[in-house]
Amino acid sequence: MKIIKCDRIISGDGVSIYEDGAVVINKEGLIEDVGISDIIQNKYPYAETSIKSGCTLMPGLIDMHVHLGSFDMRLDADKIRRNLGHITLIAYKNMQDALSVGITTLRSVSEPKGLGDALRAGFHKKYIKGPRYFTCERGITVTGGHGTSSYLESQDYVIEANGPWEFRKAVRQCVKEGADWIKVLASHREHYCELTLKEMLAVTDEAHRLGKKCCVHAATKEAIEFAIEAGFDTIEHGAFLTPELAEKAAEKAIAWIPTAYIYLQAAQYLKEKIIESGEKPTKEEQIQIKYFEESTYAYRKNFKNNFNTGILVATGTDVVFPDRHITPISEEIETLCDLGLTPIEAIKCATYNAAKILDKENEVGSVKKGLYADILIIHGNPLDDIKHLKNVIEVYKEGKLLYKKDIF
Numbered sequence: 001m002k003i004i005k006c007d008r009i010i011s012g013d014g015v016s017i018y019e020d021g022a023v024v025i026n027k028e029g030l031i032e033d034v035g036i037s038d039i040i041q042n043k044y045p046y047a048e049t050s051i052k053s054g055c056t057l058m059p060g061l062i063d064m065h066v067h068l069g070s071f072d073m074r075l076d077a078d079k080i081r082r083n084l085g086h087i088t089l090i091a092y093k094n095m096q097d098a099l100s101v102g103i104t105t106l107r108s109v110s111e112p113k114g115l116g117d118a119l120r121a122g123f124h125k126k127y128i129k130g131p132r133y134f135t136c137e138r139g140i141t142v143t144g145g146h147g148t149s150s151y152l153e154s155q156d157y158v159i160e161a162n163g164p165w166e167f168r169k170a171v172r173q174c175v176k177e178g179a180d181w182i183k184v185l186a187s188h189r190e191h192y193c194e195l196t197l198k199e200m201l202a203v204t205d206e207a208h209r210l211g212k213k214c215c216v217h218a219a220t221k222e223a224i225e226f227a228i229e230a231g232f233d234t235i236e237h238g239a240f241l242t243p244e245l246a247e248k249a250a251e252k253a254i255a256w257i258p259t260a261y262i263y264l265q266a267a268q269y270l271k272e273k274i275i276e277s278g279e280k281p282t283k284e285e286q287i288q289i290k291y292f293e294e295s296t297y298a299y300r301k302n303f304k305n306n307f308n309t310g311i312l313v314a315t316g317t318d319v320v321f322p323d324r325h326i327t328p329i330s331e332e333i334e335t336l337c338d339l340g341l342t343p344i345e346a347i348k349c350a351t352y353n354a355a356k357i358l359d360k361e362n363e364v365g366s367v368k369k370g371l372y373a374d375i376l377i378i379h380g381n382p383l384d385d386i387k388h389l390k391n392v393i394e395v396y397k398e399g400k401l402l403y404k405k406d407i408f
Contacts, residue, residue: 001026001047004057005037006377012059012351012366014344017383022049023057025373029399034367052377055393058347059367060104060131060374062354063327064257065236065316068094068108069115088118094326095119095130099403102392103327104374105132105354105364109215109236109316110139110147110183112156117178129402132374134358136183136215140170140203142195146188146217158185164202167195171206171214182207182214184232187223189291191240194223200230213359215257219295221245228254234357236316239263239295246306255357256306257316260299261328261335267292269321304340314354330389343386373399 002025009021011034022037024044033040041049068091091111098106108116116135122128139158141147147158159170171182184203186195193200200216207214208231218227219237227235228248234255235241241249241256249256267289274281281289307313315336317327329350336346355365364374375396380388395403 001032001044003040003044003047003049004052004375004377005041005049006052006055006057008056008381008383009034009367010056010058010344010347010383011368012348013368014348014352017344021057023367023373023375025396025399027399029373031367031369031371031373033369052393055377055379056381056383056388057367058376058378058382059351059365060376060395060397061102061329061333061350062105062315062358062365063098063103063131063317063329063350064107064109064234064314064354064357065259065318066094066098066106066108066327067111067318067320068106068119068326069111084112084114084118087112087115091115091119092122092128092130095128095133097325098131098327099395100392100405101325101327101329102376102378102389102395103131103329104376104395104397105134105358105360106327107134107136107181107316107358109136109181110158110185111135111137113138113177120178129397132364132397134180135178136181137174137177137179139183139185139217140167140174141185142199145194146185161199164198167199167202168206171203171210171212175210175212179212181233182212183217184214185217186227187218187220189287191220192222193218193220193226195226197226197229200226200232204230204232228252234314237263237318240298241306242302243305243309246302246309246311250309250311253312255312255314255353257314258299258303258336259316259318259332260303260339261332262318263292263295264299264335267296299339303336307341307345312353312357313349314357315350330387333389334386337386343383346386347382372397 005022009018022040023034024032026032069087116137141158143160161167161170213233215234216227216232217236218224219239221240333346352365355361377394379391382388
């Protein structure tokens with residue numbers, strides 16, 4: 001048994017906070033007990049105690065929208081030949097970077113063929129120490145659809161399909177390759193859905209028939225409408241989600257991964273890159289900038305009203321820019337606060353809510369007796385200032401210390 005004592009414990013359920021709290025971790029890596037430190041220390045007098053003064057203890061963070069290796073332009077930027085070996089090394093580095101910002105669980109949504117299987121084998125053989133890992137394997141899109149841009153060798157990254165039966169076959173292929181979830185890419189920068197409703201319905205029916213949940217890149221209105229009608233489990237991005245649509249989604253227990261931070265940053269990022277290049281923006285770049293500016297307006301207009309419908313919201317980062325951190329989850333949580341959530345609500349999105357979507361709320365996502373000791377220690381109090389989430393001191397997964405910052 002060991003005890004970790006902090007100034008406070010945020011449980012992750014959006015309600016419970018223990019001032020001057022302590023957590024007991026048993027040898028199986030489970031949370032044996034949690035509560036007020038005096039009571040805990042009297043209850044376990046012989047347990048080794050670690051005191052973290054000035055710190056907050058909370059559940060490890062969960063990132064529901066990561067691209068560990070696919071769509072990774074770092075290779076292009078560095079002029080490195082792309083192959084699975086290089087991409088696996090990048091994915092491993094990305095996992096370590098994710099740990100460093102407090103992420104103990106992530107879902108990788110669309111990645112190169114074979115990467116998910118390689119990482120899973122690495123975890124099984126204990127070659128890899130990183131966040132708990134869920135994979136969608138390759139994404140599924142229409143011929144020439146989102147995810148098939150020129151810098152990708154599309155067959156290695158996505159499966160292109162046309163018509164309901166090809167989409168069913170693609171779902172089966174993803175399951176064969178080891179997918180935990182199924183990922184579909186249904187929209188790009190235009191305001192229409194690249195898939196037909198029948199194709200969307202085929203995906204959800206086949207995935208659910210095979211016992212898999214499914215997520216959909218649906219940022220624009222028609223794609224969101226089709227996603228709700230088809231009954232996907234999560235809507236990714238949903239930039240143009242409205243309260244009316246959010247209410248329909250909530251009624252069908254469809255969750256929302258808004259990835260708001262990257263969408264609100266994208267237009268300015270693209271403008272800065274164009275200025276650096278010294279070239280005039282291309283037509284495609286102009287379309288993208290306009291799209292992200294419209295998305296920013298939509299998020300700011302609708303986010304809090306969408307949240308108030310009761311739709312389950314969880315955090316995702318979706319970074320593919322070569323000069324940005326792969327999982328800026330504290331920035332995503334800050335953005336949710338900027339859009340109207342309280343710090344404790346936003347933290348719940350990054351902990352309990354995400355675990356619930358993964359059907360793992362009885363294992364992770366909360367500081368609660370009987371759950372795995374996936375915990376994060378930060379310096380400061382994020383309930384007073386959400387920016388304190390950046391002050392990561394230690395990260396534990398199943399009671400084992402996987403990351404420690406030397407100086408804070």
